[in-house]
Amino acid sequence: MEPGRAGVGGGLVLVGVLAIAANLRAAITVVGPVADDVAADLDLSSTEVSLLVSLPLLCFGAFALVAPRLLARWGIEATAVAALTALGVGIVARSVPLPGALWVGTVLLGAGVATLNVALPALVKRDFPQRVGRLTGAYSATQSAFAAISTVVAVPLAGTQPEGWRIAFGVWVGTTLVALGVMVPRWRAARGFPVRDGAGSSEGLGRAPDGRGGEPGAPARRGPAPWRTLLGWQVAGYMGLQSTFYYSVVTWWPSVETGAGFTPGAAGAHQGLLQVTGILASLLAGRLIDRSRARGQSGLAVAFSGVSAVAVVGELLAPGWWPVWIVLLGAGTAAAFVTALSLFGLRTEHHAQAGALSGMAQAFGYGLAALGPLVIGTLHDATAGWTVPLVVLLAMKLPEVLAGALAGRRRTIA
Structure with missing residues (x-):
């Protein structure tokens, strides 16, 4: 600064x-x-x-x-x-x-x-x-x-x-x-x-003096637009699918628990535990991601998505074990989110390209995520219960795991 x-x-x-x-x-x-x-x-x-x-x-x-x-x-x-x-x-x-x-x-x-x-x-x-x-x-x-x-x-x-x-x-x-x-x-x-800074643009947005991407004073570098590459869509898919799962959980998990017999106050407190667990999981995930740079993040992406999938299965079969499922849910969703954000930089060659991938992935990802709570809520209205919505929520994990495995491979958009 x-x-x-x-x-x-x-x-x-x-x-x-x-x-x-x-x-x-x-x-x-x-x-x-x-x-x-x-x-x-x-x-x-x-x-x-x-x-x-x-x-x-x-x-x-x-x-x-x-x-x-x-x-x-x-x-x-x-x-x-x-x-x-x-x-x-x-x-x-x-x-x-x-x-x-x-x-x-x-x-x-x-x-x-x-x-x-x-x-x-x-x-x-x-x-x-x-x-x-x-x-x-x-x-x-x-x-x-x-x-x-x-x-x-x-x-x-x-x-x-x-x-x-x-x-x-x-x-x-x-x-x-x-x-x-x-x-x-x-x-x-x-x-x-006057704004001239290490991020590169007149306002820190990664534009070189000639108006293209790059660091200040360095030759501008061009690359393919992420939305024109398969890898770009894999990253965007992972961002969208893990966000869809997370926001569906944030919206409806308290209602799922009240349907299982918990009071609204208890269900709200459980959501707080989910968020607290996410804080610790985010810090741990960041360290693991840094250590995985040489081999890629496919294994981590699959593991993190799998952790929260186990939580959904647990809620279906044994809701009384709620502390286990809340901790797994919080850890898995937070770690997956950190992974998705990290992929913007790990799968690109330079800052301008990373910004382009981030904009594309967030636009697609949050647009997709907006459908999750709607689908889960509509299924609850149609079935008057939470079993079918939870099964559908679990099924969402399959494409998320696949997208994470593909996007996590050690390569870049070029």
Whole structure:
């Protein structure tokens, strides 16, 4: 980071990164534990409730393509401030008792988080180019930690009132305000500085002086567009399938457990344990992935997907052993997610190509993931139970394992 780059010290920059990360999951994962309350209060079907998770995911896919253009036009700080503002407005709108506000707020929330998903890695690469791995691990752990908190406190915050879920939803505007409090001064200060940084572009987006990909001062390098390569689609497939499984679990696992006899409060606490397990699993997965660079990540991808598949089988056969299944589910989904993100860099030759693969994979992956909660919710409505949805969830693991095995092979797009 250039001295005085944004008029603040490196410590405050780190605070900004972590403050943004705190907003990336909590407002979404809070839906699962109080989904039944939302449905009862607003007379929604299971399919409609699942849209509360699916709409943000659709935004993730759409804005994975749009956000890089916003970053190039406005800069990282301005884009982050705009995205945080949209997120905050969305959280408030989703929580007020006005017609249509639930859906408008959900779309705004999804657009804000989607843009931050793209902006945060660019911010880390620009300001901490020598510590990308450690900072990525830190912000991944932070978003998982706040996701865990949101699931644990959702039911207590909602209380016993029919509209109590609005409090559980709305309280997360607080973390958005904290992040804005850090990023707005950075945005104001950054406007006075020319932006030339280690990430490569006028705003840290990996563009060389001639406008093409590469490091500053280095010859620009071209490569095939990832969407034109089989390897690119394998990576995107793995990203999409593991995301589909994860968001289906986040949305419906509490309801699966209440159907098995657990109280809503207990099911919400179990989701918190899932998220906490994910924090530890993410850190471990990162180390294992680094050690596997010489041989590829196929074995790890298959193993991580298999761990969460065992959890689904366990829930079907022995739901009373819930601590085992929650730990396996949390570990498997978190490790698979870290693997998918790592493949963007491991399967490409240079930064610009990695960014292109990331945008493609997130656009396709989150678009696919948006269908998962809808399918599971529709199957529950149709069968009035959770056995068929869980079997379908388990069947989703087969293509995920195949995509992971193919995408994990030691090669690059060329």
